[in-house]
Amino acid sequence: xxxxxxxxxxxxxxxxxxxxxxxxxxxxxxxxxxxxxxxxxxxxxxxxxxxxxxxxxxxxxxxxxxxxxxxxxxxxxxxxxxxxxxxxxxxxxxxxxxxxxxxxxxxxxxxxxxxxxxxxxxxxxxxxxxxxxxxxxxxxxxxxxxxxxxxxxxxxxxxxxxxxxxxxxxxxxxxxxxxxxxxxxxxxxxxxxxxxxxxxxxxxxxxxxxxxxxxxxxxxxxxxxxxxxxxxxxxxxxxxxxxxxxxxxxxxxxxxxxxx
Amino acid sequence: xxxxxxxxxxxxxxxxxxxxxxxxxxxxxxxxxxxxxxxxxxxxxxxxxxxxxxxxxxxxxxxxxxxxxxxxxxxxxxxxxxxxxxxxxxxxxxxxxxxxxxxxxxxxxxxxxxxxxxxxxxxxxxxxxxxxxxxxxxxxxxxxxxxxxxxxxxxxxxxxxxxxxxxxxxxxxxxxxxxxxxxxxxxxxxxxxxxxxxxxxxxxxxxxxxxxxxxxxxxxxxxxxxxxxxxxxxxxxxxxxxxxxxxxxxxxxxxxxxxxxxxxxxxxxxxxxxxxxxxxxxxxxxxxxxxxxxxxxxxxxxxxxxxxxxxxxxxxxxxxxxxxxxxxxxxxxxxxxxxxxxxxxxxxxxxxxxxxxxxxxxxxxxxxxxxxxxxxxxxxxxxxxxxxxxxxxxxxxxxxxxxxxxxxxxxxxxxxxxxxxxxxxxxxxxxxxxxxxxxxxxxxxxxxxxxxxxxxxxxxxxxxxxxxxxxxxxxxxxxxxxxxxxxxxxxxxxxxxxxxxxxxxxxxxxxxxxxxxxxxxxxxxxxxxxxxxxxxxxxxxxxxxxxxxxxxxxxxxxxxxxxxxxxxxxxxxxxxxxxxxxxxxxxxxxxxxxxxxxxxxxxxxxxxxxxxxxxxxxxxxxxxxxxxxxxxxxxxxxxxxxxxxxxxxxxxxxxxxxxxxxxxxxxxxxxxx
Numbered sequence: 001x002x003x004x005x006x007x008x009x010x011x012x013x014x015x016x017x018x019x020x021x022x023x024x025x026x027x028x029x030x031x032x033x034x035x036x037x038x039x040x041x042x043x044x045x046x047x048x049x050x051x052x053x054x055x056x057x058x059x060x061x062x063x064x065x066x067x068x069x070x071x072x073x074x075x076x077x078x079x080x081x082x083x084x085x086x087x088x089x090x091x092x093x094x095x096x097x098x099x100x101x102x103x104x105x106x107x108x109x110x111x112x113x114x115x116x117x118x119x120x121x122x123x124x125x126x127x128x129x130x131x132x133x134x135x136x137x138x139x140x141x142x143x144x145x146x147x148x149x150x151x152x153x154x155x156x157x158x159x160x161x162x163x164x165x166x167x168x169x170x171x172x173x174x175x176x177x178x179x180x181x182x183x184x185x186x187x188x189x190x191x192x193x194x195x196x197x198x199x200x201x202x203x204x205x206x207x208x209x210x211x212x213x214x215x216x217x218x219x220x221x222x223x224x225x226x227x228x229x230x231x232x233x234x235x236x237x238x239x240x241x242x243x244x245x246x247x248x249x250x251x252x253x254x255x256x257x258x259x260x
Numbered sequence: 261x262x263x264x265x266x267x268x269x270x271x272x273x274x275x276x277x278x279x280x281x282x283x284x285x286x287x288x289x290x291x292x293x294x295x296x297x298x299x300x301x302x303x304x305x306x307x308x309x310x311x312x313x314x315x316x317x318x319x320x321x322x323x324x325x326x327x328x329x330x331x332x333x334x335x336x337x338x339x340x341x342x343x344x345x346x347x348x349x350x351x352x353x354x355x356x357x358x359x360x361x362x363x364x365x366x367x368x369x370x371x372x373x374x375x376x377x378x379x380x381x382x383x384x385x386x387x388x389x390x391x392x393x394x395x396x397x398x399x400x401x402x403x404x405x406x407x408x409x410x411x412x413x414x415x416x417x418x419x420x421x422x423x424x425x426x427x428x429x430x431x432x433x434x435x436x437x438x439x440x441x442x443x444x445x446x447x448x449x450x451x452x453x454x455x456x457x458x459x460x461x462x463x464x465x466x467x468x469x470x471x472x473x474x475x476x477x478x479x480x481x482x483x484x485x486x487x488x489x490x491x492x493x494x495x496x497x498x499x500x501x502x503x504x505x506x507x508x509x510x511x512x513x514x515x516x517x518x519x520x521x522x523x524x525x526x527x528x529x530x531x532x533x534x535x536x537x538x539x540x541x542x543x544x545x546x547x548x549x550x551x552x553x554x555x556x557x558x559x560x561x562x563x564x565x566x567x568x569x570x571x572x573x574x575x576x577x578x579x580x581x582x583x584x585x586x587x588x589x590x591x592x593x594x595x596x597x598x599x600x601x602x603x604x605x606x607x608x609x610x611x612x613x614x615x616x617x618x619x620x621x622x623x624x625x626x627x628x629x630x631x632x633x634x635x636x637x638x639x640x641x642x643x644x645x646x647x648x649x650x651x652x653x654x655x656x657x658x659x660x661x662x663x664x665x666x667x668x669x670x671x672x673x674x675x676x677x678x679x680x681x682x683x684x685x686x687x688x689x690x691x692x693x694x695x696x697x698x699x700x701x702x703x704x705x706x707x708x709x710x711x712x713x714x715x716x717x718x719x720x721x722x723x724x725x726x727x728x729x730x731x732x733x734x735x736x737x738x739x740x741x742x743x744x745x746x747x748x749x750x751x752x753x754x755x756x757x758x759x760x761x762x763x764x765x766x767x768x769x770x771x772x773x774x775x776x777x778x779x780x781x782x783x784x785x786x787x788x789x790x791x792x793x794x795x796x797x798x799x800x801x802x803x804x805x806x807x808x809x810x811x812x813x814x815x816x817x818x819x820x821x822x823x824x825x826x827x828x829x830x831x832x833x834x835x836x837x838x839x840x841x842x843x844x845x846x847x848x849x850x851x852x853x854x855x856x857x858x859x860x861x862x863x864x865x866x867x868x869x870x871x872x873x874x875x876x877x878x879x880x881x882x883x884x885x886x887x888x889x890x891x892x893x894x895x896x897x898x899x900x901x902x903x904x905x906x907x908x909x910x911x912x913x914x915x916x917x918x919x920x921x922x923x924x925x926x927x928x929x930x931x932x933x
Contacts, residue, residue, distance in 0.1 A: 003422040004464050009454055045287060134381065151381060175375045250388035252376050 119243050120186075120257045124217030127152070127204050132213065136171065147171060153178050153248035155196050155212045155220070170211055178214065181254035183222050183242045194222040196254075197239055214254060216247050222256070266418040269328045274412065275405030278321070279398045286314045286394075296383040307390040308377050314394055315370030318401070322363040326356060329411065338426045338506035342465075345498040347414050355407040355414075362404045366397045422467040422480075429617065430478045430507050431609050434500055434535075435514030436528050437484025438521035440549040442466075443596035444514070445481040448606050453481055459522070460484060463496050465503055472610035480509070487531040504538040510613035511544045512605065513574075515567070518553035525559070529566040536573060543612035544574045545590055547605055552595040567591070578612070 017023070039050050133148035149171040156177055162168055184191045200219040202208040214220060222242050229237040242256035273281060290313050294306050332340045332349055343352065373393035380386035424430070433441045437459035445451055449468025454461050466481040482500035485493075493501065504511070515528055532546075548556055548567070559567065574590040589608055594601030621627055672687045679685035693701045707714055719725065752760060787793055799820055803813040868874070879885040904911075921933055 001423065001467075003420060003451075003466055004453075005420070046284070151379065173379060175379055247388075249379075250385055251392045252373055252389055253392070 119219070119259060121217050121243055121245060124203055124215075127215055132204070132208070132215075133170075149173065150176065150211065150213060151249065152176070153214045153254065155179070155199050155214055157198065157212075172211070176249065178248065178254055181220060181222055181242065181244070181256045183224075183256045183258050185227070185258050186260060191255075192226060194224060194226060197221040197223055200241060214244055214248055216244055218244050219259075220244060220254075220256060222258075224258070265423050266330065266415075266421060269415050269418070270324055272325055272408050272412040272415060274409055275402055278408065279401055282314060282317045282321070283394065283398070285317060286310055289313065294383065298383075300381060303383050303386050304377055304380055307380070307386040308374050310390055311370055311373055311377070311393045314397060315366055318366045318397060319363055322359055322366075325411065326359055326363070329356060329415070336426045336506075338424070338502065341502045341506060342421070342499065343418070345495055345502055346417065351410070352414065355410050358404050358407045359411075362400050365400050369393060369396050369400070422465055424465070424467050424478060424480060424507075426507055428478060429475065429610075429613055430480060430509035431512060431606075431613065432480050432482065432503060432507060432509040433512045433514060434482050434485060434504060436486070436516065436521055436523050436531060437461075438523075439484070439514040439516035439528075440521075440596045441481055441484070441514050444512075444547075444549070444594075444602065444605075445479050447596055447599060447602050449479050451479075451481070460496060465499055470606065470610075472607065473614070475610075475614070477610055477613070480507070485531060485535065487527060487534060501535075501538070504535065509542060510609045510616075511539055511542050512609055513539075513544065513546050513570070515546060515548045515570070516550050517548045517556060517559060517563070517567075518550040520550060520553055525563045525566055529570060532570050532573075539573075539577060542577070543609070543616050544577050545592060545605070545609055545612065546570050546574050548591070548593045550595060550597075551593045551601070552598045556593050 039047075039054060042050055132150065132152055134151050135145050136147040136149050138144045138147055147169060150173070153176050154172045156172060179196060180193055181196050182191050183194045198221050199209055199212045199214060200221050202213055202215060202218040204213075204215060208215070209218075219241050220243075221239050223238060224240045225236065225238040229240075231237055241259045243259060244254055244256045246253075246255040248254045290310050291306065294303060296303075298306075330339075330343075332343055332352065335343075340349075343349070370393065373389055373396075377386055377389050380389060433445060435441055438457070438461075442453040442455045442462050445466065445468050446453055446455065449470045451466055451468030453466045453468075460483060462481060462483045464483065468479045468481070470477050470479055480503060482503055483496045485497050485500050488497075490501075513532060515525065516523070517525060519525065546567070556567075571591040578590055589612065592601060592605050592608060594605050596602065621630075672689075672691075676682065676685050676687050690701050695701060705714065799817045802820075803817055806813040806816065873882045873885050873889070875881045875885050877885075879888060924930060
């Protein structure tokens with residue numbers, strides 16, 4: 001019975017075919033042509049995948065070639081400029097630094113007054129009510145249409161109990177309730193799976209905020225005790241705001257960016 | 261439980277290929293076309309099916325991996341330890357555990373997303389959910405990529421492990437590197453183990469099989485062990501230690517007394533002392549190898565002392581088992597190169613192992629199962645007289661002589677071997693020819709002479725045969741004349757002669773029949789008598805035979821005819837009405853019907869008229885049968901659904917009936933109707 005490294009042993013004892021080297025070389029040479037034939041002939045999704053792979057390879061190859069050629073090409077010589085000194089091409093211009101600084105503070109004061117904050121997604125697409133709610137017909141003859149079912153992701157707190165079903169106007173189905181969010185720290189660039197504490201603001205309206213509907217762009221508060229952040233005073237930070245960056249009802253999960 | 265054959269594990273694909281396989285299978289095996297105008301439930305089920313199908317495939321493939329890889333706790337501890345030594349038990353378990361977690365995670369993902377899909381209200385949303393589900397499953401799989409690669413390597417290596425049966429008779433060979441263990445196993449088995457001058461040529465266990473006393477023994481060759489503390493041993497040495505620790509085998513400890521392996525006898529003896537604990541309860545034989553370079557007697561004092569110590573230790577184990585105590589059984593010398601003593605070592609090891617195993621079996625409880633099955637029958641002694649074996653003295657003398665003659669006589673094979681073997685010396689087969697003239701022994705015989713093959717005319721008894729032939733020729737002519745007479749020398753009367761002729765004729769007929777039967781008996785199927793296909797057993801034949809004996813056959817023939825098959829279709833005709841008393845036994849005047857029917861049976865060869873209907877098959881009489889036949893014929897006729905007045909009526913009531921000229925085709929092509 002073949003045991004141990006019988007293949008290598010047999011090669012060592014009996015050697016290889018007399019034309020082994022030649023066959024190997026020719027086969028390797030033919031591989032290139034076969035690859036190109038396959039890429040040209042394959043249809044459908046497989047063809048697209050092959051094309052994608054080939055393109056990625058080509059881009060990578062170009063990048064490496066460019067890197068190698070960097071040293072041989074000529075570059076513009078950038079003279080080192082000292083701090084505070086004006087670079088050579090600005091010598092004839094006037095100094096507008098201070099004015100710029102002034103206008104920046106004025107701009108920030110204005111933003112504070114307006115209540116606009118510096119968030120990753122300042123503008124989001126508005127969601128219409130008929131997209132947000134689905135009408136549920138009730139009653140013996142199914143003619144009453146005062147109930148609505150939420151079709152987007154929602155958050156209900158841990159102590160949540162429904163109103164008696166006869167009287168509840170907004171139905172938040174359990175399948176669409178989320179408790180956790182994937183929160184990315186913008187500076188550390190890593191993502192954590194953190195619990196949601198509550199929905200702070202939904203840009204589509206206060207009604208949605210009170211219902212706990214989470215859409216793209218809504219601000220949620222998450223439990224960051226995992227991260228171990230500490231205030232300068234020494235207190236442990238355990239809740240922080242994050243803004244949702246995807247459409248949770250389409251992806252099945254909530255992705256958010258922490259607002260530091 | 262997976263036995264010691266790990267060659268049947270399916271290949272573990274690597275992460276990327278795994279994902280590709282599953283996703284392309286989903287794309288091929290589930291419906292692909294969907295439009296946004298479909299009913300929402302149809303859209304939902306379309307995408308749910310894809311998610312579920314992918315999850316099922318992942319589950320299936322991962323389950324096969326988990327099930328096929330052996331669990332280290334379930335296999336024999338020898339293999340469990342060996343796999344631990346080679347692949348690190350923890351790493352192995354972790355890898356399999358990761359695959360299991362991945363399987364569970366994928367199941368959870370599929371469940372969650374199928375739940376979410378129920379709330380999908382548009383094609384775009386369902387599609388996004390499906391893409392998210394499949395993507396998450398593939399991410400899970402990408403994370404276990406390294407485990408899959410590790411398991412694939414483990415599988416490839418496991419498939420090359422030798423299949424060692426831990427429970428059968430085993431001989432284990434151990435010792436320092438380069439002492440000649442692999443050469444020994446190459447000599448006694450058909451295993452082809454690499455033998456090289458450098459140490460650690462053998463890097464893993466090798467197994468070969470050999471026979472002794474009609475039983476098969478496994479011989480296991482181990483890599484060499486160096487004398488080191490246990491913790492410092494590397495993987496290769498640990499393989500040997502595992503084999504020594506777990507297998508109940510006869511142990512051959514090899515000693516290189518010439519020192520050409522590069523290690524002195526002192527070092528080897530030190531190794532022996534350090535692994536002595538592994539030799540408990542196992543038959544141990546110390547084998548001194550390479551005696552062609554250095555005979556055992558030529559060793560120095562110290563070396564001899566060490567060797568004797570080892571021998572004493574080995575003796576102790578031997579006495580512990582079977583109480584033997586012969587020196588030759590525990591210390592043997594051999595040389596693998598010149599092959600002297602190789603067979604002796606093998607036989608000694610096999611013998612010791614066999615004895616030990618038999619003893620253990622006798623002591624165990626299992627022996628009762630075997631003992632019940634055999635029974636040595638000994639004739640009961642009827643008196644106290646002793647009856648020893650009786651061999652006639654002539655036979656004893658002959659035996660002795662034969663033995664002596666066999667020893668004295670030199671066979672051609674011995675000569676051949678002396679002169680160099682089969683390829684070098686060709687035997688002189690003509691040396692012992694018995695010919696009339698001894699000078700003819702070396703003559704070459706021609707094959708063709710005068711256009712004839714010589715061999716057709718050669719025969720050792722040819723002269724004798726020629727004489728016999730001539731005699732026969734002369735005799736046969738005389739024989740034909742005296743044919744019938746002379747049985748005992750007395751003449752026979754004419755009746756007796758006739759009888760004799762008849763008897764002879766009959767005898768020759770019988771003999772011919774028997775010959776035919778015998779010659780074709782095996783190829784010919786035997787047809788039982790009731791299917792008389794040759795029509796041997798006819799009433800004519802019976803009539804002839806009976807009349808030849810002088811008996812009247814007519815009664816018998818009538819009886820047979822009355823029972824014949826042609827009559828069974830006929831219901832017995834009722835006896836004519838009006839007979840109240842059933843005392844009419846001798847009814848010699850049957851009715852006309854009965855007479856007619858009976859007379860018909862006499863002439864069986866007359867065919868029936870075409871209109872005749874025979875009752876039978878469950879029908880009472882001919883009239884009923886005629887009715888039944890009519891009904892059957894009528895039912896086959898086609899119904900006149902088109903209300904045609906006859907065959908030639910070609911009227912079409914409506915030229916363009918509406919039900920045939922309205923409606924669309926499913927494909928939209930209505931060129932013609």
